[in-house]
Amino acid sequence: MEAGMVTPAPALVRFSGIQKTYDGEHLVVRNLDLDIRKGEFITLLGPSGSGKTTTLMMLAGFEVPTHGEIYLSDRPIKNVPPHKRDIGMVFQNYALFPHLTIAENIAFPLSVRKTNKAEAQERVNAALRMIKMETLGHRRPGQLSGGQQQRVALARALVFNPQLVLMDEPLGALDKRLREQMQLEIKQLHETMGITVVYVTHDQSEALTMSDRIAVFNDGIVQQIDRPDALYEHPVNSFVAHFIGENNVLAGTVESVDRDYCRVALAGGGAVTARVVNVSGAGALTSLSVRPERIVIIPDGASSDGPNRLAAKVRNTIYLGDHALAVLDVAGNGEFMVKLQPGSHDSLGHGESVFITFRPEDCLALDPV
Amino acid sequence: MTTASLTGADPTTEVPLKRRLRRAERTRQVKALALVLPLLVFLLFTFAGPIAGMLWRSVDDREVRRVLPQTIAALATWNGKDLPDEKAYAALASDILAARASGTVAIAAKRLNYALNGFRTILTSTARNLKAVPEPGTARETLGKINPAWRERTTWTTIKDASGPVTGFYLLAALDLTRNVDGAIIAAPPDQAIYRDVFARTFLISISVTVLCLILGFPVAYLLATLPPGRSNLLMIFVLLPFWTSLLVRTCAWIVLLQSKGVVNDSLHWLGIIDEPLRLIYNRFGVCVAMTHVLLPFMILPLYSSMKAISPAYMRAAASLGAPPLTAFLRIYLPQTLPGIGAGSLLVFILALGYYITPALVGGAADQMISYFIALYTTETANWGLASALGAVLLLATLLLALVYGKLVQGQQVTGGMKN
Secondary structure, X not given: OOHHHOOOOOEEEEEEEEEEEOOOOOEEEEEEXXXXXXOOEEEEEOOOOOOHHHHHHHHXXXXXXXXXXXXXXXXXXXXOOHHHOOEEEEOOOOOOOOOOOHHXXXXXXXXXXXXXXXXXXXXXXXXXXXXXXXXXOOOOHHHOOHHHHHHXXXXXXXXXXXXXXXXXXXXXXXXXXXXXXXXXXXXXXXXXXOOOEEEEEOOHHHHHHHXXXXXXXXXXXXXXXXXXXXXXXXXXXXXXXXXXXXXXXXXXXXXXXXXXXXXXXXXXXXXEEEEEOOOOOOOOEEEEEEOHHHOEEEEXXXXXXXXXXXXXXXXXXXXXXXXXXXXXXEOOEEEEEEEXXXXXXXXXXXXXXXXXXXXXXXXXXXXXX | OHHHHHXXXXXXXXXXXXXXXXXXXXXXXXXXXXXXXXXXXXXXXHHHHHHHHHHHHOOEOOHHHHHOHHHHHHHOOOOOOOOOOHHHHHHHHHHHHHHHHHOOHHHHHHHHHHHOOXXXXXXXXXXXXXXXXXXXXXXXXXXXXXXXXXXXXXXXXXXXXXXXXXXXXXXXXXXXXEEOOOOOEEEOOOXXXXXXXXXXXXXXXXXXXXXXXXXXXXXXHHHHHHOOHHHHHHHHXXXXXXHHOOHHHHHHHHHHHHOOOOHHXXXXXXXXXXXXXXXXXXXXXXXXXXXXXXXHHHHHHHHHHHHHOOOHHHHHHHHHOOOOHHHHHHHHHHHHHHHHHHHHHHHHHHHHHOOOHHHHHHOOHHHOOHHHHHHHHHHHOOOHHHXXXXXXXXXXXXXXXXXXXXXXXXOOOOOOOOOO
16 A cells, blocks of 8 residues: 555556547537556446546557547557557456467467467466466366456466556455455465456455555546545545445534534534535535444443534344444434444343433534435 | 365265265256256157168168069079079069069069160060960970070079178169169170269368358458447348348349349449440359358357357457567457367258258359259159168268367367456
8 A cells, every 4th residue: 555655657548539429419528637657556446337438548548548548658549559569468267278278378478479489488477487388378268267267367467568458357256265366366466476466346445455546437527537436435425435344324414514514414413523625515415334344332330521423223233243333223324334342242231221422523424414 | 164064974875965966967867957958859750760771771772572482482502603403593583473473574674674775675575475384394484485584604603692681782873873684783884884973073062151151251250249239130130131032032042143135244234344244143152152142141140149259358468469460360350260160061061061052053064062963862753772882972071071070179179268
């Protein structure tokens, strides 16, 4: 997570005023301005249909922007065909050529570039070593497991030293354990090889684990682009707050604004103080966002200081191994989640009345949902 | 866990388990067999039976044996070097008289005439002129007087060759081969040696039609596999439309189009491109055009199904790895369509081998394929032995090709689609 802290490197890719429509009526990408720095791992994150894959396909050259220009190393590439862009790509289902062996698959980008045989052989061997599959070069893709195929696809996209590597949900087909292992491997490759990676996923935890920066897409627009921790701590709107991490939503109306903080009357009764992020002023509707781990449960009757104290009723507790969640009924929200301290999950009874409290800076006043 | 007790089962309890498994499986197998039984019986009677019959008829040779049983028995010990002894002549005379009485002379005459032109006359004239059983010891003289052919060795070797019960005569004839008077296999006389040419022509036409179908069908199949569903369905209807039209109607349509006063010639003449009508039909060109048209769907459909299984991601991957479109097509797309190309070509080729009506209607005399001759011998001259032998040779050649194809494909089986 340190990479984002250093002085920004020059932009390797620049999207400038990109719009894309397939049917001439509905814009899939509405207005995209995005800089990708050299050497960074950037993730395009968003729900399906948000325009992230279309953006990636435009960068790869498989889709043409309806409007705007894409620059790669300051060179406009809108009219450069995909095979001349020098961009490696890892596809969702690997797209390994089934009639070629693993070694032939990896050698393919070298052979179409007419690299001499000895050097190509050397680089294929090095790539096989990198993915720890030296002995499997003669096999065909159909004889490999999903994780192995994924590694081969990765090696094939990296073997010709492209200036940019695109990955389109490359881990979607793997099971959870393998996916987590591959996330670390890809991250490690990125760090050791110093390549620039554009990664598309709809899995927010994957994005948080791997990325230097994340661009959150929704409805054809980049909602926010920032480091993972900044996205989590300082979401600019309800969509981002909701999409990244667990989140509790309370609807309300702003009563008064005092610089960075505002007082909000909740729709379900009660009032809290929240940090102003995305509200227009007094009288505006807002939805408040509070993370489950920032909330403390205090037993009925115990006193607490601070401005945010709400009555709650315990509906359920969920045991998750490393932690537990309490599901509460708070101000009309029946699915209010609170992360419990280890060992305290059995201290709450069903239907028990409790109070919750959280700091004003942990409660964000965002645009109404 | 239960797996521990399963894997740890000792052999003594394993045997009944296997038996139980077999018993459970058997019920299913019996049910499955019962379901396919009607088809199996049907195939047995309409496919396996006739083919076995055909193969048997191509070597069956019992006609002469039935008509001239005593002669055949007498010739069994004949060395074939000189004329047979008096005993054989006497047996022949007695056989001919018996055959004349039962009216079966023509059967033997027909068979022997295949092997030696003019034998029909020899036999029938002998039957006509032989008044009674010759005196003992005079049979050779009597028969020789009626027809001098009985004094020639060839006449007798022909009978011996045709003594059955099985013969290679028809199969040899189908390959333009015959046996000389000493029983050695030699090339048939040029006026009878036509079948090698006909086989070569049959294969040449079939190969031409296959290649034409592949060239024309490949782009169509590609379009079918890549167009959006609405338009590809429309195109598919156009591909299938000929399928739903009678073969005869389609062939006749080509006659209307291609004849010297036909649509094509009239149009070309009207446009001033030609002065004399082109000869487009009753020649090889017409045969290839009509057969290609008829067989095109058989090429397009297997190609289409193999192309449909190729994910567009492969071509994208190839492009992203730096392959220009042509390279990507040749190195990534084309190899994956090979199973479809193989299946379609084999289908078209084998169907074309057996084509009969189309060449008969739109071909000239020099464009008739092997099935024309099979039909001719079956229906016109009733030479079933030769018809069967030609069929057997065609069947063998086809099987050989299918076998070669199978071997070729076996080496390069691919998974087709992507894993997952």
